Amino acid sequence: MIRTLIVTKDQNVLIDVPLSRLSDPDIHWYWVDFDDPTEEEASLLKSHFHFHPLAIEDCLHLLQRPKLDYYDGYDFFVLHDINQNTLLPEEIDIFLGHNFLVSFHYLEASELELVRQRIISDKLTLANGSKSVFYHIMDKIVDEYFPSLYRIEDSLNELEAQDADENLIEEVYTIRSQLLKLRRTIFPMRELLYRILNSERVIIPKEDRVYFMDIYDHLLKLSEMIESNREMTADIRDSYISINSNRMNAIMKTLTVLTSVFIPLTFIASIYGMNFEYMPELSYRWSYYIVLTVMFVVGSSMIIWLWRKGWFK
Amino acid sequence: MIRTLIVTKDQNVLIDVPLSRLSDPDIHWYWVDFDDPTEEEASLLKSHFHFHPLAIEDCLHLLQRPKLDYYDGYDFFVLHDINQNTLLPEEIDIFLGHNFLVSFHYLEASELELVRQRIISDKLTLANGSKSVFYHIMDKIVDEYFPSLYRIEDSLNELEAQDADENLIEEVYTIRSQLLKLRRTIFPMRELLYRILNSERVIIPKEDRVYFMDIYDHLLKLSEMIESNREMTADIRDSYISINSNRMNAIMKTLTVLTSVFIPLTFIASIYGMNFEYMPELSYRWSYYIVLTVMFVVGSSMIIWLWRKGWFK
Amino acid sequence: MIRTLIVTKDQNVLIDVPLSRLSDPDIHWYWVDFDDPTEEEASLLKSHFHFHPLAIEDCLHLLQRPKLDYYDGYDFFVLHDINQNTLLPEEIDIFLGHNFLVSFHYLEASELELVRQRIISDKLTLANGSKSVFYHIMDKIVDEYFPSLYRIEDSLNELEAQDADENLIEEVYTIRSQLLKLRRTIFPMRELLYRILNSERVIIPKEDRVYFMDIYDHLLKLSEMIESNREMTADIRDSYISINSNRMNAIMKTLTVLTSVFIPLTFIASIYGMNFEYMPELSYRWSYYIVLTVMFVVGSSMIIWLWRKGWFK
Amino acid sequence: MIRTLIVTKDQNVLIDVPLSRLSDPDIHWYWVDFDDPTEEEASLLKSHFHFHPLAIEDCLHLLQRPKLDYYDGYDFFVLHDINQNTLLPEEIDIFLGHNFLVSFHYLEASELELVRQRIISDKLTLANGSKSVFYHIMDKIVDEYFPSLYRIEDSLNELEAQDADENLIEEVYTIRSQLLKLRRTIFPMRELLYRILNSERVIIPKEDRVYFMDIYDHLLKLSEMIESNREMTADIRDSYISINSNRMNAIMKTLTVLTSVFIPLTFIASIYGMNFEYMPELSYRWSYYIVLTVMFVVGSSMIIWLWRKGWFK
Amino acid sequence: MIRTLIVTKDQNVLIDVPLSRLSDPDIHWYWVDFDDPTEEEASLLKSHFHFHPLAIEDCLHLLQRPKLDYYDGYDFFVLHDINQNTLLPEEIDIFLGHNFLVSFHYLEASELELVRQRIISDKLTLANGSKSVFYHIMDKIVDEYFPSLYRIEDSLNELEAQDADENLIEEVYTIRSQLLKLRRTIFPMRELLYRILNSERVIIPKEDRVYFMDIYDHLLKLSEMIESNREMTADIRDSYISINSNRMNAIMKTLTVLTSVFIPLTFIASIYGMNFEYMPELSYRWSYYIVLTVMFVVGSSMIIWLWRKGWFK
Numbered sequence A, B, C, D, E: 001m002i003r004t005l006i007v008t009k010d011q012n013v014l015i016d017v018p019l020s021r022l023s024d025p026d027i028h029w030y031w032v033d034f035d036d037p038t039e040e041e042a043s044l045l046k047s048h049f050h051f052h053p054l055a056i057e058d059c060l061h062l063l064q065r066p067k068l069d070y071y072d073g074y075d076f077f078v079l080h081d082i083n084q085n086t087l088l089p090e091e092i093d094i095f096l097g098h099n100f101l102v103s104f105h106y107l108e109a110s111e112l113e114l115v116r117q118r119i120i121s122d123k124l125t126l127a128n129g130s131k132s133v134f135y136h137i138m139d140k141i142v143d144e145y146f147p148s149l150y151r152i153e154d155s156l157n158e159l160e161a162q163d164a165d166e167n168l169i170e171e172v173y174t175i176r177s178q179l180l181k182l183r184r185t186i187f188p189m190r191e192l193l194y195r196i197l198n199s200e201r202v203i204i205p206k207e208d209r210v211y212f213m214d215i216y217d218h219l220l221k222l223s224e225m226i227e228s229n230r231e232m233t234a235d236i237r238d239s240y241i242s243i244n245s246n247r248m249n250a251i252m253k254t255l256t257v258l259t260s261v262f263i264p265l266t267f268i269a270s271i272y273g274m275n276f277e278y279m280p281e282l283s284y285r286w287s288y289y290i291v292l293t294v295m296f297v298v299g300s301s302m303i304i305w306l307w308r309k310g311w312f313k
């Protein structure tokens, strides 16, 4: 579907006008949104707007990273929305000219719809034109990154309180890969903002860049949160390995102490359990008590020896 | 609450005057502190001071990182205090103009109170004006980072003397996450100072930057301490894993040696403990001594074999 | 074999003409492809084209990385194709002049053949000349990197669903070394594109660089995919170690619990299995039941003790 | 104590003159050394030399890192000596003017004493003045870093030859933390030298910088030695963990093989050790031999099974 | 020994002439090689050539890293040869002037000898002078790095095919430390080449730098090979640890299964092996068969329980 929105020089808002209306002289600025366009609609990028073939190719194909290209008369932006469920990026392409903004996306983009409503009902940005709309779209997209990251931070905090078991490690792994996914979107968006702020050639005037600086702040904050959360997960995992190796030591000590004490004693008992006819000790009056004493001495010696090695600490 | 402080051209200090007094011609400079302001008080940022909406938004919302924005007539700073108990950052926002400083914070900020007292009682910075006050606030904030880090370093030093057990690993983990928290505050503050020192546009004159250089030195020192403490904790943890794996080897060797020696012997004894009627060895005169000899040989062989494998080292 | 292709000023395409024809005045531009040349053919680089000895040496020897050298009248590029089977790089060398392109390669280069066919049949780039051909070759080469990386990503995704066993670790290792191989080709290609885009001296005019920017985007995307896939494999491996250490704990607990309970009991039984003549307990009426009770108490105590240590969780 | 040294214009050296003598017109240059000064002596920095309060504060307080500050008429340096026993840094502060050098330190600084002796006895640097003295001090300080690092390298080399046991890991850990300590001194000193070499504002003339380049070379070399030694210790530790896990496997295999073979056999024997009245096998003529045969078969089967699993390799 | 080589203006080559001959007017350029010089010969650097004391000091002392210093009339280079046996660097120092090259080395330097022979017999570089000789020396030195690295790569490839045992880890460790050694030479050499290529002050003219670019390419390639080989060894080692932990799990499962099944059974048998007079079960007709049945049930239960836990997979 193609949605058009026109602001006339006397600041009226017209919506859903035909494309031919866009070149009328009374137009202050306009916004055309290609929302999951058909192939035929998409072909208007070329036939009606005459955008550069490379930019159109970037619209039609999916494999893009956030970026900014300069063309004559307009800048071309690829922006990345985050899908709150999959944490995967969803592409929104924008052509930004002095008096127009053309947006292009195959997936639902609630951020665009929201800004559109605010223009129509709140008269937002009527006077300021397409660059201001672009700011509001970006601001909205970046604001939408926070809930995803907050949700991850919350699970991480729960994790820290939790007991260390196999589950924990799998959750740590899940969180790490979620952070990795977010990073793949947020870092290139941060670089994009950096380019917008520092470019000589970009269409946005110097005095308006303070607004984009505000978005950049958010992206810096997000980047830092991601990185330090990833370090926290690494720390949890590494401590977990250490703690586990420690517990294993305790378990093995228990096993070894018990075995060390009883195996020799059982061996001694088994000797006198043999059924040979000629075993002089068997008939000797005090044998049983002597063997019990020997067992006591051997058992105690083992315990003292292990005690000295510090295994009972 | 709003606290005002005025220095007149003849260097008198007036406190708690109404805001309307601030525009009087005899005023050398003034400082207005919004200390946990009500919503109504906060609205004065807009209605009375006419600060930029983006800066006001940064004051009212919590998610900020230390930063510096340039606006016409003033610079806007977000500074981060460290809460000594939680090690979390607490935000202090500052508008710095040529003859005024407006500070804004929701949480208690003892640093501000301290500087305020010194202005009133010690006549500190009366002649130098708002930029000098700003320096003293920053200096105080950064000085307050040290106790937290020193406390961490102390626990780390105690840890190094300590025996390696499960506790140690949990303490190492705690220290690592405390360092991570401090880093989230101190690194952006260091970058902020770097920007102040190297910016062409900042309101602070070149000749006064040597004072901010002094603060920057402290932040560099703090950064290095954090990083090298984190490396030390990593080293402690990694050595701990190594030592544990070594102890495990020792434990398992003990277990295996004992088992290896006694299990075959006990098996031999158990054979002659069987109650079959027809076991010719049982009635043979020397059987018992022969079996004891065989046991001695088998046991010794096992010990010699293990000795040769180096398991007694 | 040497393949020639000439475009005349009136945009005819001639193929397989002799080299002497290349200097004719009616020639708009030409492309000479050395496809697995004989030594004699290779010597034409020197005798006919008079290229710089260092560039010729780079053609003849294999140990090169992607690079760009400036010479008088032409730029010299070393490009790397990826062999889809081995993932190893295959070298394609290109001399790019204002009206000529000379390519040189010992291995099959389907990308070149493809571009050549499109020139002949689709009249592609006839007017634009050698630099446009160069763009199409590079574009094709970089497009060919994706299938290899996609295949690796697919195996990685399968791996994530899979059970953790020894196989998994070997596959992780295989994937990591495949990613390492791709990185050795893709990173230097990315740097090469960066140089082309930012060089003052390169033969490609500023207005055509937007096309190379498009290739650079692809290489950035590829680089990020490689790095984040490598991080994912590291995460899989590290989680695997953690999970394994946890399982080991469970196994050892089972063993230790069983041994702890039964070894003392078996020892007690073995005492009364001894055959001494004088063992007063043997003839006592209630001995058997007392011993069974003692065994029950000892066994239960062990179980309670281990339960309290939390080994049954 | 305050030590003065004056070189007059006719190149006489006077020592221990009063401070008032320093402003005499016949003075070519002078050096004042504050060696563990009293509070009163330290106050001369302010009252006699009128140095900047920030620089004086840096002298009096301990928490500094190597650095360079520019003030009117002099540069202020903080240098770090390494204490050969503790490997901790010891601070030496230097004010360097065109015809004077003022040094300040609370701890013994043999490097200063050495340079001082060479000036007095060898007439070193008499004509070149304070900047040349400064070079000799720095050169001496950096030369003194080497013995500490060589000692660490020596222990590391011994370690490599050594057997892998718990001791080794503790020594590796000790060496790692010693390297960390050295790094905390040497890296900032290297950065300081870099600033001296590249600064436009520093008091040292361009033509003399070749001497400081020589010191910088040493610091680069030291930095590389530290980093590559740290990597070596990490490698030793990581290999040690691998080797240990391998040995553990061998130990556990031995234990498991022995247990696997003898536990079933002992169980069989224990069955026929039971004292039931009605056990038909007991009185059967060939039982004993049959049981022995069964035992042989079971034991051999276990061994063959384990052999096939590759546990005897 | 001191070896001289003179090229006269009419392109004759004279060798082993006295040093006094070097200043004759018919000399085009000359090369003096100090090959393991005596102290007396080394003193000629100062007395005859009047080189800078810092450069001479660098020649006489061993602790250098590859570097370039600019002096009036000549550049001073420290180059590092790799000893193929020890992989340790061997220093070659070079003074390069417009019409002379002075080389200085204590250890055998076959690269110099080779270049010298080619000048004498092949008339190499006769016209181009000292800078061309310098290029050929560097080219030779860097070419000699490859065999060492190839040898390491070969052992690494063999390693990948090999079975994972303790040996493998020690070889991995050896390879890692060999790579570390090579890196200590090759990385600073690469930086040196970078400086030569980008320096404004170096004695080599811009148009000749393409030759040094060729050497720089080699060093980049070598650096990448070292880094990616180091990553491969880390991968091998980390996979090895994972695989080992997996095998340990398998071993421990075997042990635990066997113990779990037989220990309770042996305990039951041992009860009825006790010799009490009053054990009613002993004389009961079906006891033996009941006990055998109980044993069968207990053993089967254990096996089923372990099967359910997935220990037989």
Ligand SMILES: [Mg+2]
Residues within 6 Å of the ligand: A058, A059, A060, A061, A062, A063, A064, A091, A093
């Ligand atoms: Mg698209």
Ligand SMILES: [Mg+2]
Residues within 6 Å of the ligand: A081, A082, A083, A090, A108, A109, A110, A111
């Ligand atoms: Mg969306």
Ligand SMILES: [Mg+2]
Residues within 6 Å of the ligand: A139, A140, A142, A143, A214, A215, A218
């Ligand atoms: Mg926002």
Ligand SMILES: [Mg+2]
Residues within 6 Å of the ligand: A139, B057
């Ligand atoms: Mg906002």
Ligand SMILES: [Mg+2]
Residues within 6 Å of the ligand: A214, A217, B054, B057, B058
């Ligand atoms: Mg903001």
Ligand SMILES: [Mg+2]
Residues within 6 Å of the ligand: A231, A234, A235
């Ligand atoms: Mg970590």
Ligand SMILES: [Mg+2]
Residues within 6 Å of the ligand: B058, B059, B060, B061, B062, B063, B064, B091, B093
């Ligand atoms: Mg705020």
Ligand SMILES: [Mg+2]
Residues within 6 Å of the ligand: B081, B082, B083, B090, B108, B109, B110
């Ligand atoms: Mg506070």
Ligand SMILES: [Mg+2]
Residues within 6 Å of the ligand: B139, B140, B142, B143, B214, B215, B218
């Ligand atoms: Mg301070």
Ligand SMILES: [Mg+2]
Residues within 6 Å of the ligand: B139, D057
């Ligand atoms: Mg201070």
Ligand SMILES: [Mg+2]
Residues within 6 Å of the ligand: B214, B217, D054, D057, D058
């Ligand atoms: Mg200071």
Ligand SMILES: [Mg+2]
Residues within 6 Å of the ligand: B231, B234, B235
């Ligand atoms: Mg570490």
Ligand SMILES: [Mg+2]
Residues within 6 Å of the ligand: C057, C058, C059, C060, C061, C062, C063, C064, C091, C093
């Ligand atoms: Mg080639």
Ligand SMILES: [Mg+2]
Residues within 6 Å of the ligand: C081, C082, C083, C090, C108, C109, C110, C111
């Ligand atoms: Mg190919």
Ligand SMILES: [Mg+2]
Residues within 6 Å of the ligand: C139, C140, C142, C143, C214, C215, C218
């Ligand atoms: Mg492409």
Ligand SMILES: [Mg+2]
Residues within 6 Å of the ligand: A057, C139
């Ligand atoms: Mg394309």
